Amino acid sequence: MDEISLFEERSKEFYKDYLPHVSIDCVVFGFHSNTLKVLLIRMKGQEHWGLPGGYVGKDEHIDDAAIRILKSRTGAEKVFLEQFKAFGNTGRSEKDLSYLPESIWFRQRFISVGYYALVDYEQIIPVVDDISTACEWKSVHELPAMMMDHRQIYEAALENMRFQLNYKPIGYNLLPEEFTMPDLQKLYETILGKPLSRSNFQRKMLAYDIFIKHDKERKGGAHRSPILYSFDQVKYQAALKTGLKEAW
Amino acid sequence: MDEISLFEERSKEFYKDYLPHVSIDCVVFGFHSNTLKVLLIRMKGQEHWGLPGGYVGKDEHIDDAAIRILKSRTGAEKVFLEQFKAFGNTGRSEKDLSYLPESIWFRQRFISVGYYALVDYEQIIPVVDDISTACEWKSVHELPAMMMDHRQIYEAALENMRFQLNYKPIGYNLLPEEFTMPDLQKLYETILGKPLSRSNFQRKMLAYDIFIKHDKERKGGAHRSPILYSFDQVKYQAALKTGLKEAW
Incomplete structure (x- = not known):
């Protein structure tokens, strides 16, 4: 099936199951052996990488949507997951997705609620879903070009996480049970x-x-x-x- | 015009002009002479008070929507205005607004993006719009009962503002030009x-x-x-x- 037919098929489900105009983007930071990485996906038909994201069920709390999306991508549960900002500028996706027919779900304007997570990336198995071609850890020091405003969302998440270090403890699940x-x-x-x-x-x-x-x-x-x-x-x-x- | 006819009339405009499912709630803190107050409105047909809020134009940045809403309620411009959290639990408004017909705009499920502002309340003229019966400053020490989850949004704003005092300067526009x-x-x-x-x-x-x-x-x-x-x-x-x- 070509990518547009696939998106058209999935769009029907999305319109039925999810709240329009609202999306979730997850900035998943992975730590292991003194290296920091971020989980990126490549959507079918896209040259650039993006953040794993998803949508909010019509009767689902946005926090539960973020937990579900994170789990579906990584299998991870009970990790440090924090909402940090809603992104609602206009034209967020129009340029990168303008080649798609207007009836397709992704062509809507979305207000995206950003969450960041911190996981041990050795304990996570990235999942490539049926609308993506890749889901991989990338070093924060060598990030590839990113689609839409995802680079900006990533930067805001990093800034927020670093700031949070000043007043919330971080480390559980990322360090062995006993550590120095x-x-x-x-x-x-x-x-x-x-x-x-x-x-x-x-x-x-x-x-x-x-x-x-x-x-x-x-x-x-x-x-x-x-x-x-x-x-x-x-x-x-x-x-x-x-x-x-x-x-x- | 009764309140339901009014809401039905306004609903048509709202559906035409605004993005569905997304709202803005503003927690407007007013400071003057060592007193802290918050600006509350009473929507027509509601017994309880609520936060002044509004919606996002189909082609409007959410931050611009918050600035527009704040200005329309208070005339205030160039004040400290900060997005602090998106509220997206289910059943936020269903209970308090269930008496309205389902076709009415307000009956939708909304994900609300919360902003807080800090203004000198002596320099502000609260505006009662056509779907409200009141718009008044209330002391934070004597808050009335609030509709929907607005008390929770207010508490989150207060916590966030207090926390922000630790790392952002506050005072411009709230103190005279020269102060001790x-x-x-x-x-x-x-x-x-x-x-x-x-x-x-x-x-x-x-x-x-x-x-x-x-x-x-x-x-x-x-x-x-x-x-x-x-x-x-x-x-x-x-x-x-x-x-x-x-x-x-």
Whole structure:
């Protein structure tokens, strides 16, 4: 089936199942071994890459739509997933999708609600759906050209995630059960894209009081092994809700 | 004309002019003389108060729609206006508006994009439009019962605004051209709803380096008049864009 016939067929379902004019775009950041990547797809008929996205069921909460879309692309559940901004400029998709007949779902104007997720990319299997030709992790340092306003959505997500690091704990699901402060620092440095002062980082992080300190030390030949920590789940979840601190 | 006939008439225009399923809700905070208020409307046929809102023109950027809605309600332009969250749970309006015929615009499911604004309420003239019976400032300490999920949207806006105080400068348009640090502190305390330490506040605020310090002192009989400041517009605008500081 050619791509236009396929889109026409899927459009019928989309018009039946989904709310028109509203879409979801997911910026899925993957972290593993001190590398930050982002999950991109290539839609059939498109030269450029895009963010995995989808639509909102007529009787579905937008947050549930984001969770469903993320799960369908990655199998991931219970990850850090956060709404960060709605994108509603005009002409978001008109240029890139103008070759499609007007009756096709994708030709509508969409207000897109952006969510970002943070996952361990080694534990995720990217899924290529029937309207895409690819779904792959790309390094944030070598991003390909992106369709529509997806580059701008990605940049806003990155900025928002980096900002959130200042007041929400990040790390659960991305680090092993027990980790050292240097492990955690590496995670923060990778996300922020810059080095941090070790003593400052440890002082500040420990002041958040969201860790359980373990007496045993990591096995190894080093004469002074670093101390192991794990997240105190009760305090960690509370900090996710209320924030780590209040500046004023 | 009864209210249902009126809504039926307006519905025709709304369906023609606006994007369906997407709305804008504005949480307009008003500050004056150390009091914080919020602008509420009462829609015709509704017992409870609601947030002033509106819809997005078929060819209008959502941010422009928010600016237009705010201006039409208050005459205010060039105020601090910030998108903070999209609200997309199901059943947001069904209960409160179920008495209306299904053909009426308001009976749709709407995903609402929330914006908050901060204005000097003495400089604003609330406008009652033709589908409302009232548009008034209400003290945040004595809020009336609110329709739909508007109380929840208000709470989210307040939380977000308070949080933003930590990294964006607030005060321009809300304080006189020249003001003292105690004036600015009062503004912050009113928005935060709690007292702040004077020495901490001044030290932190001045460290942001967004002020011009004036040599002359405020006229008055006091033997030691407080120092007058004004905002350095270039630095203030830059801080609005990039944030006051980076914690990590």
